[in-house]
Amino acid sequence: MGTSRRPGRRPGHDPACRGRGSGAAGLAAGLAAGLAAGLAAGLAAGILRAMRLSHLFFTTLRDDPADAEMPSHRLLVRAGYVRQLGAGIYSLLPLGFRVNKRVEQVIREELNAIGGQEMEMPVVHPADLWRETGRYDAIGPEMARFKDRADRDMVLAMTHEEVVADLLRDIVKSYRQLPMIVYHFQTKFRDEPRSRGGLIRVREFVMKDSYTCDRDEAGLDAAYWAHHRAYTRIFERLGLKAIPVSSDVGMMGGSLAHEFMVLNPAGEDELVICEACGYAANRQVAPTTVPAPAAEDLLPVGEVETPDTTTIDALATFLGVPTSRTAKAAFFVTGDGRFVVAIVRGDFDVNETKLVNAIKAVGGLRPAQVEEIRERGMEAGYGSPIGARDAVVVVDELAARSPNLVAGANRPGFHLRNVNVPRDYTPDMTADIANVREGDPCPNCGGPVILRNGIEVGNIFKLGTKYTKALGAEYLGEDGERHPIVMGSYGIGLGRNVACIVEAHHDDKGIAWPAEVAPYPAHLVTLGGSREPTVIETAETLYGAAAAAGPAREILYDDRDESPGVKLTDAELLGMPWILTVSPRSLAAGGVEVTNRATGERSVRSIDDVTAFLEGRAATPA
């Protein structure tokens, strides 16, 4: 173990530290045993200094790192838990590593409780496996690809459905082997176009991913909801207020999905939430249930000159009509080259996820170019489907039921009044493709919804048979027939959860870990030890008692020769649940000053009381 207090290098400065995958998952199970062995060796050597701050591989920073904005990022760097190596790539220092392991252990316990079997699958995969399911071509540059020395195409794993399905086709023969749940903690690499927010969105990270394997839909349903319940318990234990929201199944395919979301202004997802009834959904899938306006007589179409009105606001202002009396046209091109015109009412925006799903757009959507629009007989800024050629026309349900709208004339500077569907143009499809707005009616109870940002801390997917069919993972049923295995897939990103825990558990002084995930249960501080030897003796005794009680009871011991201010502020920054202060003052008062980091409550407890806590005989020292 390194004994330098000084990391002493810039990111990327030391080749020896470069490009390491975590390789951490395999250490998970062995951690406790390893620590125990290390402890024994330490005892034998009479050293026991690994948890002494004087030798801990870390450093605290007085100033916030300039590139950190979120509290979790700032504090985890300042307190010496993590260091950045590159964009979206972080090292976990010993303290951060321990927090990750605590989070991992919570997840492990809850997954084992629903019958999960822990295993480990590789980070490097042959590309051919991904070709079999079609994802080698379907997934873009976010998947890292390379060739091995024999010129074989390889990929870095973004996820492990392919490997699980590949194992299933080898191993599972009979319905008697199902159902089954496997999971692992493993490094994923996703070359995101943009990492951000410290540990919130990174490119390399450890994820817990589990996979359920069932005979049929009913089995999948049971496995899915078992995960739902396990996740609820996991996030509760982690100290996170995670709410399950309905979500898009996206590229994963499948029939049902939930994301567990923690509300945070920096979150990348928008959530539609009803505070009245508890309804919650990702905005990508939340249905629009705004009632259609009253029916009107359909008025004749009339062209009107509308100079410089390329935006809905300008148009509505110019004509003196509410935006809800206008039709907004948005132009897209699908990944496989189809041109799409999407019409929503002027007071709404197009929801691209809904649009993609409605038209089953292959390869997603991109905005169309002005020339492409013109080639189809339309005009950006003054567009409508009237006169459109070679275009898929999709109209939002609400827009279709709103009479006499102002729409583009496909001529610069002109619009058409009283456009009506289907009288004036024929859509290829009518679907809900509009974004829910704040204050719109809740799909469940009708009350007004609010919009909030959220960070996705976990997700659950009903995959169905997409991967098992592609790879031929079948079992022989009771009926003597072959059936594809029915899969589900479930993820939790560890680092992101750690960051979210800090987001939820910190104050202006630093981190305040929930006991369940704290790297150590307590932080022992000595003050005035150089002039009062009993201070050191007492602290050493307490530290020894904790160390002797086993790996789970190890505590941090600040044995540094620092001023009281440094030690106490560091203790608050690091955030162990209990700060134990031994000083001439505390000894005179009868023992050890015990501070609850989260609440700030202090009291003086006897050496015996504190020892009972350190040895695990009491739940708290206070």
Place this chain on the structure above:
RNA sequence: CGGGGCGUGGCGCAACGGUGGCGCACGUGCUUUGGGAGCACGAGGUUGUGGGUUCGAAUCCCACCGCCCCGACCA
């Protein structure tokens, strides 16, 4: 990939055409010890890289690399 910002000791910053400094951190010694102590001495920098302009470049110009923020993107 678009827009913006920034690269100077470990961290935070200054110097903006004329021999690179400050605070914190670090080392040694002394003093100090319940809220980021004091004094003294000291170590540490090819100013991201490459090219150009200039008598002279951290500073001006070009290119590249890297990082951050907004957007696009995103199981």
